[in-house]
Amino acid sequence: MTIQSTAQEVTVLELDPFSDEFLNDPYEAHEQMREAGPVFWLERYQLYGVARHDEVSQVLADHETYVSSRGVGISDFAKEKPWRPPSLLLEADPPHHTKARHVVSHIMTPKVLRGLKEGFQERADELVARVAAGKDTVDGVADLAEAFPLEVFPDFIGLPKDGRENLLPYGSMVFNTFGPRNSHFERAMERGAKAQAWIMEQCQPGAPAPDGLGAKIHAAAAEAGYDEVDQAKLLRSFLSAGVDTTVHGIGNALQCLAENPEQFGYLREDPSLARAAFEETVRYSSPVQTFFRTTNKDAELAGIRIPEGSKVLMFLAAANRDPRQWEKPASFDIRRKAAGHVGFGFGVHACLGQMLARLEGECFLTALARNVGKLELAGEPVQQLNNTLRGLDSLPLRLTAA
Amino acid sequence: MPKITFVLPDGLETVLDAEPGTSVMRTAVSHGVPGIVAECGGSAMCATCHVYVETEDAERLPAVSGVEDEMLDCTASERCANSRLSCQLHVSEDITVRLPETQV
Numbered sequence: 001m002t003i004q005s006t007a008q009e010v011t012v013l014e015l016d017p018f019s020d021e022f023l024n025d026p027y028e029a030h031e032q033m034r035e036a037g038p039v040f041w042l043e044r045y046q047l048y049g050v051a052r053h054d055e056v057s058q059v060l061a062d063h064e065t066y067v068s069s070r071g072v073g074i075s076d077f078a079k080e081k082p083w084r085p086p087s088l089l090l091e092a093d094p095p096h097h098t099k100a101r102h103v104v105s106h107i108m109t110p111k112v113l114r115g116l117k118e119g120f121q122e123r124a125d126e127l128v129a130r131v132a133a134g135k136d137t138v139d140g141v142a143d144l145a146e147a148f149p150l151e152v153f154p155d156f157i158g159l160p161k162d163g164r165e166n167l168l169p170y171g172s173m174v175f176n177t178f179g180p181r182n183s184h185f186e187r188a189m190e191r192g193a194k195a196q197a198w199i200m201e202q203c204q205p206g207a208p209a210p211d212g213l214g215a216k217i218h219a220a221a222a223e224a225g226y227d228e229v230d231q232a233k234l235l236r237s238f239l240s241a242g243v244d245t246t247v248h249g250i251g252n253a254l255q256c257l258a259e260n261p262e263q264f265g266y267l268r269e270d271p272s273l274a275r276a277a278f279e280e281t282v283r284y285s286s287p288v289q290t291f292f293r294t295t296n297k298d299a300e301l302a303g304i305r306i307p308e309g310s311k312v313l314m315f316l317a318a319a320n321r322d323p324r325q326w327e328k329p330a331s332f333d334i335r336r337k338a339a340g341h342v343g344f345g346f347g348v349h350a351c352l353g354q355m356l357a358r359l360e361g362e363c364f365l366t367a368l369a370r371n372v373g374k375l376e377l378a379g380e381p382v383q384q385l386n387n388t389l390r391g392l393d394s395l396p397l398r399l400t401a402a
Numbered sequence: 403m404p405k406i407t408f409v410l411p412d413g414l415e416t417v418l419d420a421e422p423g424t425s426v427m428r429t430a431v432s433h434g435v436p437g438i439v440a441e442c443g444g445s446a447m448c449a450t451c452h453v454y455v456e457t458e459d460a461e462r463l464p465a466v467s468g469v470e471d472e473m474l475d476c477t478a479s480e481r482c483a484n485s486r487l488s489c490q491l492h493v494s495e496d497i498t499v500r501l502p503e504t505q506v
Contacts, residue, residue, distance in 0.1 A: 102468070102469075105447075105469070105472065106472055109472065109473070109475070109476050110447075110448060110449050110473075110476040111475065111476040279441075337431075339431070339439070339440055339441055339443055340431070340440075340443050341443070342443075344442070344443075344445075345445075346443055346444065346445055347445055348445075350442060350443075350445035350447055354442060354447060354448075355442075355447060355448060358441070
């Protein structure tokens, strides 16, 4: 079935990209969407979709047409009240976005992050060595993928040791709310609501440790003229986006390596492949699967007219396995050049934390290469279903110490 | 079409056509020119697409933006007056760029 949208007909798809079936295993549907055309119509939600690397890249790059201030979830902020005050970073456009981004970007440059590497590597080696020497069977999620980020990231921000477990349900809630009000949305809101109070407390100026990134964010924001409410919002962005994503990145990496022993072999032989292995994990598993944009004027993409006020759903994960861009896209290959994937987005809204995420991933996988001789699945991985994220609830693993 | 000459640290030169609208970085990466990492894919966030632009050519390029300037302070190889992020360079005239010893 097609609809008329100027000269070209747009294929209409009935699939629900937020159904349990899709979230459990999206890959066939990704292929269907890529093959449907450069742009397609999702009937169920009455919005446009793009799933090829080319078109997803174009939408990401053209932030003046495909805007973020009307929400990067399914909800159009011009028509509906947002569920929480909009993010100054994620849900804003230039010039406001530019100012907010500048405040934060210069306190988290690659140069700053280089100073963290030694400490992160030490923590990663300690954790992985301990877990590998411990119980016969472990949970790759709770014992490794959650443990490492929950230690190093909140330490970097300057959060207290107690209460960090609140970060996970809060992040899960934020990412679920980019999708429709389905069961995942509602359940995540319930769990997240309990965590919200703790999160908001930590975001208040004066709450984070004086020498941590949180305090630096508040200070830089204050200097730029932001009031305390907005200073808190800026830190909130980090707490929302900075944990679940890296947890899933590391968890997915463990799953990929356990399921592809040859690849783990390459990593063991040459631990300097750790960073590339993490990059390939982001391409292959795309912890952040989707984001929306909204057209703020009549637009044309691949000859297809998209009227003003349309939501466009970008399937980052589908673009990351587009055969037009990647050779053997469904193969997990840590020796390929994965750069150019859109797992961290692209352009003015490209993930602010991506260099930190890469650092965490590199240190963790280096520790894994050094300390683990054999990595095997010890049971069925359990998918965590989230409207936006792809990651695991549990990953039974058997680790043999090196 | 303008030509981009890439000079590797060992002196080896590669000359490529600059497709309109394609950055110097993208041209290098899609043709497998070694020495440009471009980890962030062109979002001016990683400082691993660093190049040194030949002086006469450098003067004809659009000025360094605030974001690019910040990133150029993070390069692994020494920042010089003619340092640029190749992901931010879209050329309309012939240009020669020298690649640094390292990007990481």
